[in-house]
Amino acid sequence: MDALLLSRIQFGFVISFHILFPAFTIGLASWLAFVEGQWLRTRDTVWRDLYFFWTKVFAVSFGMGVVSGIVMSFQFGTNWAVLSEQAGNILGPLLSYEVLTAFFLEATFLGVMLFGWGRVSEKLHFLSTCMVALGTLISTFWIISANSWMQTPQGYTLVDGVFHPADWSAIIFNPSFPYRLAHMVLAAFITTCFVIGGTAAAYLYRGVHREAARRMLRMAVLFAAITVPVQIFVGDLHGLNVGEHQPVKLAAMEAHWESEGPGKGVPLVLFAVPNEDEERNDYEVAIPRVGSLILTHSWDGEIAPLTAVPASERPPVKPVFYAFRVMVGLGMLMLLLVLASLWAWWRKRLYDTRWLLAGWRAMTLSGFVAILAGWYVVEIGRQPWVIHGLLRTADAVSPVAAAAVLTSLIVYAIAYAIVFGAGSWYLFKLLRKGPVPHEPPLSQEGGEKTPMRPLSVPDEPIDDGGAPGTPGRQEDAR
Secondary structure: OOHHHHHHHHHHHHHHHHHHHHHHHHHHHHHHHHHHHHHHHHOOHHHHHHHHHHHHHHHHHHHHHHHHHHHHHHHHHHOOHHHHHHHHHHHHHHHHHHHHHHHHHHHHHHHHHHHOEOOEOHHHHHHHHHHHHHHHHHHHHHHHHHHHHHHOOOOEEEEOOEEEEOOHHHHHOOOOHHHHHHHHHHHHHHHHHHHHHHHHHHHHHHOOOHHHHHHHHHHHHHHHHHHHHHHHHHHHHHHHHHHHHOHHHHHHHHOOOOOOOOOOOOOEEEEEEEEOOOOEEEEEEEEOOHHHHHHHOOOOOOOOOHHHOOHHHOOOHHHHHHHHHHHHHHHHHHHHHHHHHHHHHHOOOOOOOHHHHHHHHHOOOHHHHHHHHHHHHHHHHOOOEEEOOOEEHHHHOOOOOHHHHHHHHHHHHHHHHHHHHHHHHHHHHHHHHOOOOOOOOOOEEOOEEOOOOOOOOOOOOHHHOOOOOOOOOHHHOO
16 A cells, blocks of 8 residues: 555545536536426426426536545645646646636536526526536536547657647547547436436336426436437447557456457457456356457457556556446446337336336436446556556656555545535435425515525425325325
8 A cells, every 4th residue: 555556546536526426417507408498498387397406406516526626636736746747738738728618617607597597587597507518518528638638648749758738739639539528428418317317217106296207207218218329339439449549458348368369359258257367367258259349340350468568568457347347237228228218108108117117216326337437447447557658657646655645535535425425415305305396586685686595405304205105295296
């Protein structure tokens, strides 16, 4: 447990928390823009109630994402000072562009979105919601660009160990950037989609908020029916790109140790226990040649095995291998659930098929798990490099004592448990209560209108959220 390992654990711990909330708010902001647009188009109060309900969820999630992002940025100067010193000329401007173009845009219009209902025109309020949604996408653009450059660096010059920008267009639009951007944005949308669909299924399962739940589930099924297949297609293109630019990562994803020989292709390993000491797989279950078809789009295609490079140049195989299968497995489950939902919808049984509603409830948080698994594949898979092929992770860490890193890690863990534990509990409370008829009042204080309170705590205790069969909760159904 030296400073390097502790610094890697700390960064992984912090980013694992951070990525969940921005990913959720990326999709949720676009969902809010859609819902408010439906309200303006139809004047149906159900859409308005859904907007206020999900606005509360968005505000809390956005706040926790900002807090965790600030903590993460500190580590570049504390734990990874050498990386900041050598690559700061490129990473610094990219992260600054994110603040200047996205964060300022979000911060400007977020206040109008949260507190401006009834104080500004309806069109301006809708514009503010759309601008917040646009801001989340712009933020994703710059963050993924910076991370992608570390995966597939280009457009730089290296002088005395320091990276200098030579071509900003090549830096921003590096070879892996388009695939990773599309993959991440779709993952964020799908994550939000399954939270909305799972929440709707829970309400229908309990028999509350029926009309609102029907609309949420219907929209979730429609959106997932489009995005999940597209994500599978984009993931395939992303895999081809990884094979071209980071072949060792691809070999670790497949636990591919040795070439099968000319013309024999690559097997698809369904399950195995990678044995890194013996450079082989134990208990392997594989399908011959199918790996070639998926990874190279050729029946006889080959990929470079792990043994093609020294052990010091390989990433840890087990976490990459298993995380990749978790991500792909959840994607396949999502696709099956969507197909079953479309079939039930065609038979007019979407809202009352109990096993289907149970499936959506079980998959509510599946997007978050898939995102974490995907990021573990990306970040662990590029080891031992922090900037692929150019700067090793071991050479990028700050010269600090292991005790100092361990102390900060413990403090982070305690603080995160308190802050994000409370935030998650509040989100659960909001989701448990659900959307209620809401006509935001405009009170008079000093003769002027006061803004709405979008983050007010629900009045009812969480235990009154309405368990199945609980009397007195059916009045929430419409």
